[in-house]
Amino acid sequence: MALVAVLPGPLAAGHYLSLGVLSISLTNALIILAMVLLFVVALFAPFPRYEPKVPRQRDPESVPVDRRSNGGRP
């Protein structure tokens, strides 16, 4: 007991969420929730756009014939 009393903060047990056999620390649950929120925001948040000064042009002769239907990709 005396040992527990002198342990620094990070070694404390922390808080856990339990549902039947499932158990997860509150910290990990909050991090996963933040990642899900970040994922949703990344899907729907508007992305800044700009118009290029020079439109993109690719020399069609530099692309092999068999790749021209796929944007020059192999």
Add this chain to the structure above:
Amino acid sequence: MTTVKPAAPVGSAGPSSSWTVWLRKRLTGLVPPGEALPDQQPAYVSSWIYVFGVLTLASLLVVLVTGGLLALGGVAWWHGSSLGHFVNSLHLWSVELFFVFMVVHLWGKYWMAAWRGKRALTWITGVVAFIASIGTAFTGYLTQSNFDSQWISAEAKDGINSIGVGSWFNVLNPGQMLLWHVVLLPFAIGVVTVMHVVLVRRHGVVPPLDAEAGQ
């Protein structure tokens, strides 16, 4: 009258059997012309979900630099000095961001079925990089050289023994774990990451499910 055949100029294109010619063709043919470092992307790339791959790469760069500094400074430095603590924290938090960005990148690519259009190997190299990163993180826990790493290694020993590899991969051997963490696994991640990025540039960024490539 005899004629003298002029000597071939030095540096001219030699026979195609030369290994340098073969290697040059292989390297220059890895990605289509102009696609190695493109300055423009298809319209569908203008979404935040397409940003997380390069965010993962940026985080990995910080992880590697701070990890290199920790290796140079040594255990006493990262435990016993303010600057060592600071670099240690930078290493920890860049790893945290690395995994957050990589997982969001994984979710985004999974839900848009990013293995479409001959991109299966791109997907597979991403999976291998993810698994190797987890292994590197776990050996990083064992490399901290504190009570936490002692506890984790003792707990992990039973698990590693139970799958029969405990004598080759000994989590109670700090020197072996240090080499896995700072040499072998980072080297594997580096190689697989380069392959992953080259494949992305070779086949292009995967379009959303309702778009066509290059739109």
